[in-house]
Amino acid sequence: MSGNESRLQAIYQITNREPSASDKTDALSKIWACDVFNLATMEESLSKNAFKAIKKTVQTGEPLDSATADIVAAAMKEWAVAKGVKFYSHVFYPLTNVTAEKHDGFIVTNSDGNAITEFTGSLLIKGEPDGSSFPNGSIRMTNAARGYTAWDPTSPVYIQHTDNGSTLMIPCVFMSWTGEALDKKIPLLRSNDAMNKAGNRVLSLMGEKEIAPLNSSCGAEQEYFLVDSNFANSRPDLLLAGRTLFGAEPAKGQQFDDHYFGAIPARVQVYMQDVEDQLYRLGIPAKTHHNEVAPGQFEIAPYFEAANVAADHQQLMMTTLKATAKRHGFICLLHEKPFAGINGSGKHVNWSVGNATQGNLLDPGQTPHDNLNFLLFCGAVIRGVHKFGPLLRSVIASAGNDHRLGANEAPPAILSVYLGDQLEKVFQDIKDGKLLSSEVGGEMDLGLSQILNFERDPGDRNRTSPFAFTGNRFEFRAVGSAQSVSGPLVAMNTMLADSLNWIADKLETALKDGDQTKAVASVLQELMNDHGNAVFGGDGYSSEWHEMAVAERGLKNIPTTADALPALQEASVKELFESTGVLTPVELESRYEVYAEQYILSLEVEAKLVVDMAKTMIYPAAVRYLSDLSMASAGMSEMGVDVDTTAAQAVATATNAMMAAVAKLSEAMEKEDFASTDDHMQYFANDILSLMNEVRAHADTLETEVADELWPLPKYQEMLFIK
Ligand code: ADP
Ligand code: MG
Numbered sequence: 001m002s003g004n005e006s007r008l009q010a011i012y013q014i015t016n017r018e019p020s021a022s023d024k025t026d027a028l029s030k031i032w033a034c035d036v037f038n039l040a041t042m043e044e045s046l047s048k049n050a051f052k053a054i055k056k057t058v059q060t061g062e063p064l065d066s067a068t069a070d071i072v073a074a075a076m077k078e079w080a081v082a083k084g085v086k087f088y089s090h091v092f093y094p095l096t097n098v099t100a101e102k103h104d105g106f107i108v109t110n111s112d113g114n115a116i117t118e119f120t121g122s123l124l125i126k127g128e129p130d131g132s133s134f135p136n137g138s139i140r141m142t143n144a145a146r147g148y149t150a151w152d153p154t155s156p157v158y159i160q161h162t163d164n165g166s167t168l169m170i171p172c173v174f175m176s177w178t179g180e181a182l183d184k185k186i187p188l189l190r191s192n193d194a195m196n197k198a199g200n201r202v203l204s205l206m207g208e209k210e211i212a213p214l215n216s217s218c219g220a221e222q223e224y225f226l227v228d229s230n231f232a233n234s235r236p237d238l239l240l241a242g243r244t245l246f247g248a249e250p251a252k253g254q255q256f257d258d259h260y261f262g263a264i265p266a267r268v269q270v271y272m273q274d275v276e277d278q279l280y281r282l283g284i285p286a287k288t289h290h291n292e293v294a295p296g297q298f299e300i301a302p303y304f305e306a307a308n309v310a311a312d313h314q315q316l317m318m319t320t321l322k323a324t325a326k327r328h329g330f331i332c333l334l335h336e337k338p339f340a341g342i343n344g345s346g347k348h349v350n351w352s353v354g355n356a357t358q359g360n361l362l363d364p365g366q367t368p369h370d371n372l373n374f375l376l377f378c379g380a381v382i383r384g385v386h387k388f389g390p391l392l393r394s395v396i397a398s399a400g401n402d403h404r405l406g407a408n409e410a411p412p413a414i415l416s417v418y419l420g421d422q423l424e425k426v427f428q429d430i431k432d433g434k435l436l437s438s439e440v441g442g443e444m445d446l447g448l449s450q451i452l453n454f455e456r457d458p459g460d461r462n463r464t465s466p467f468a469f470t471g472n473r474f475e476f477r478a479v480g481s482a483q484s485v486s487g488p489l490v491a492m493n494t495m496l497a498d499s500l501n502w503i504a505d506k507l508e509t510a511l512k513d514g515d516q517t518k519a520v521a522s523v524l525q526e527l528m529n530d531h532g533n534a535v536f537g538g539d540g541y542s543s544e545w546h547e548m549a550v551a552e553r554g555l556k557n558i559p560t561t562a563d564a565l566p567a568l569q570e571a572s573v574k575e576l577f578e579s580t581g582v583l584t585p586v587e588l589e590s591r592y593e594v595y596a597e598q599y600i601l602s603l604e605v606e607a608k609l610v611v612d613m614a615k616t617m618i619y620p621a622a623v624r625y626l627s628d629l630s631m632a633s634a635g636m637s638e639m640g641v642d643v644d645t646t647a648a649q650a651v652a653t654a655t656n657a658m659m660a661a662v663a664k665l666s667e668a669m670e671k672e673d674f675a676s677t678d679d680h681m682q683y684f685a686n687d688i689l690s691l692m693n694e695v696r697a698h699a700d701t702l703e704t705e706v707a708d709e710l711w712p713l714p715k716y717q718e719m720l721f722i723k
Contacts, residue, residue: 007714010230014722017267017329025277033283035083035159037076037168045075057153060213061189064153069121076157077106077119080168085159087167088119090127090149092174093184094134095594097398097484099315100174102129102149103167124170125151135597137590139180147182149174152189155312158282162323171312180587184486187582188308191493192216194580195353198500202376203358205507206369206516212356216493217473219304220314223345223481224321225297225333226268228722231714232331236613241606242335242482243400246613246696248703249341250717254294262291265723268298271328275300278320284313293409294343295720304350304473307493311486318482334482337403339716344404345481349488352473353377353496363472372520375426376503379524381474382417382427383502384495385467386534388576389415390556390567391495392467392476395487397564397595399602401480402685406559408541411466411478413564414549414557416536418465424537430521431528464540490582497580503527561599562681568592596677603684607669610692614662617712618699622655625706651705658698665691 025031033040039058043051053068064072080088089101104127106117127149134147155171174183181187196214203211232238237245264272276286285303292299300321305313318334325332337344354360361377364370385392392415396405405413419427462468466478479488503523510519533553538545549555558564567573569592577583583591626648633643668691674680703711 004709004712006234006712007231007718010228010234010714011718011722013230014228014329025273028280031277031280033281035161035281036283037079037157038283041079042072042075045079046071050075054153059154061154064121064125066121069125071121073119073121073124076124076168077117080159081106081117083159083166085166085168086117087165088123089167089169090129090151090172091169092129092149092172093312093315093484093486094174094182095137095184095591096135096598097482099319100129100134101167101169102127127172129174134174134182135594136176136182137593137597139176139178139182139586139590147174147176152185152308154189154306155309156283160282161278180590181583184484184490185308185311187490187587188311188486188493190582191490191497191580192307194497194582195493195500198497198504198580199353199355199361199377201504202380202500202507203373205504205511206373206376206520208358208373210357212358214353214355214361216307216351216353216489217304217360218307218310218314218485218489219302219350219473220310220479220485221299221301221348221350222314222317222321222334223292223297223299223347225294225335225338225345226271226325226330226723227296227333227338227719229326229329229331231719231722234712234714235719237606237609238331238333238338241602241609242333243338243403244340244716244719245606245610245692246618246699246703246713247340247716248700250715250720252717252721253342264289264291264298267328267723271324271330272298272300274328275320275324278324279317282313282316282320284317286317292343292345294339296723297343297345304352307351307489311484311489314485336398336400336480336482337407339720340403342716342720343409344407346404346410346477347479347481347483347485349476349479349485350470350473351476351489351492353493360472362469362474368517372517375430375524376520377496377500378419378423378469379427379527380496380499380503381492382419382534383499383527383531384492385415385417386531387499388491388495388573389534390558390564390570391573391576392488392491393478393556393558394564394567395491396476396479396483397561397599398480398483399561399599399606400482401478402560404480405466405478406557411464412540412546412549412557413478413559414540414546414555415466415478415534416540416549416553416555417474417534418462418468418537418540419535420462420469421537423469424535427524427528427532427535430524431532433525462537462540465536466540494576494580494582497582498576560685561595562678562685565592565596565599565681566678568595593677596681600680600684603688604669607665607684607688607692610695611662611666611669613713614658614695614699618702619655619659621706621710621712622651622658622702625710626651626655628707628710647705651702654698654701654705658695658702661691661694661698665695 039055042054050068050071054072056062057064087103087105089103091099091101094100106119107115108118109115129147129149149172152171152173157170160167160169173185176182199214200211272289279286286300287303288301290299321332352360352362361373364374404410468475476488506523507519510522550557568588574585574588577588578585629648636643668687
């Protein structure tokens, strides 16, 4: 692998890299959660009464009185200052997929000019960043651009260490001055509430006497790529768009499957260990790591936690992966499809709901009664996926994820549920009324023994399903690697709340006949008749399924974000969010606008980069090569040697074709008049994207023709294989 000067330099830098010394790490017991102001830390530093009050707030979200808030704030500050912290920050989660922070010092000066530190309950609880500088869609704040951040005591405060100092980070919600949610945390908390209320109704009807608050859980498996920063620095597309907009297929890709679960390269091992040590300090339970399918691709998965905390921790994990990569001379790509023709990255969101009294309600359980609860909650999920498939597709929609879904390496853009053979049969029997009719010894036999012996870890995991039951939870596999998990969690919790409410209404009537098992079976039979079409256990990648899903099952195949986001404007979705109290119509509409704008903006950046790189990097290389070739052939003609001009012809043809496509793309980018946001998105999804692909196709041909030493962009095989 030779290359032009900057590529050679990069390879030299990488191969001569000094091994990082940080291969020794501290014992887990020493570092675990040492930078978190958690309940254990609070218990040590607070009076009994103050601790009791804050514990209740942490565990139930109940408001804290201002006197206790002052005491907690003071203890928090003492703890942080003793660790060298001088600043605090309200960290929040705006409608982008990244986190936002505003930093303030603890410092105040008194009249003698001395500096002291101060932190009160009200500073802890409320902050005021400028609301107008974050995406807010239709929630325009004309006369008051203020937004408020408010402390979320259910997610622990922590210290973030960076090369530029340490900051006390306070997880917050973010709302407009009129009280509308401007972030991803508020709807997540509300959706959990809605699910809790609806779940409580069902469990009460099922005769449960003691019912602890229900909470959703999330464990998210994160995939990512690592590329040496010496290469990335020569690729404006990787730096600005997070993915390669050009690049010919390498001679060796992933066809040998030799990367998956293979030995982790030493340099990456050191990086992972560094990431994990930082996560442990933050109380984030990183549990597994391994190579992924593609070369240069890896995965990290934490142990699951309460959804709200897991969502905050997921954001922190993405930040840590990126920041740590820089220190190890890598760039960490969270983009869903950094390399064409090579597997993309996803984020499997494992999700379940449960409480302290009934346990995990998506776990079949030990008694026939537990099984009935399980069947109801599981049925509720099936109904939700069927009724709100397009919503689930819209919450995973992004320009990046569009490249991945349906590309025969990731789930299709059709939402269906995989239950596994055993459970699928149970639901099929319920649907067929078989379980109801098979009376044994005067007692209803619901075939419950089938479920009691339930195989918790079904061998066949069916990787081709976007939404799969995996023994005691559902796994939403279509989520993109760069996305916040909050959107998917909100959609899942809210559709579950809606279904549980529907079930509760039906049960109320059905239970009037007395027999609980019969009532459950009849409600589930109706549910399966209406929504059983979403259940699919076959190959989700196959073209047969794509046809059958749409033609016979009435499911929707929604390939692009432009097609997916309008679901947020559908009456049924508005009704879903309004009736559950998760998002008002204004909040929902603003989300549609913000996400549509983000989609358009990200494609706009990519299209501009395509034009720019084609003109200023690829064209000059091609012309230089042509000039070399023509000089050589002129010299050869002079000597009377026969000249073969095939190569020159090929380069000239591809160069001209590329520049013609660039001109078309530039012109297409000038268009400004769009009838609607939908139209605008469609234009980018179809016209712009196909012109970008046209430019790329010619450029990639050039990459295979032009002399390697002239080629300005690091090539796929270099970026993927040199570590
Ligand atoms: P796989 O790669 O086989 O899908 P992993 O073990 O890598 O599985 O990841 C599974 C994830 O699911 C982990 O984050 C795990 O903690 C999480 N998980 C396990 N049980 C539950 C549950 N009841 N609710 C939510 N997440 C769960
Ligand atoms: Mg998984």
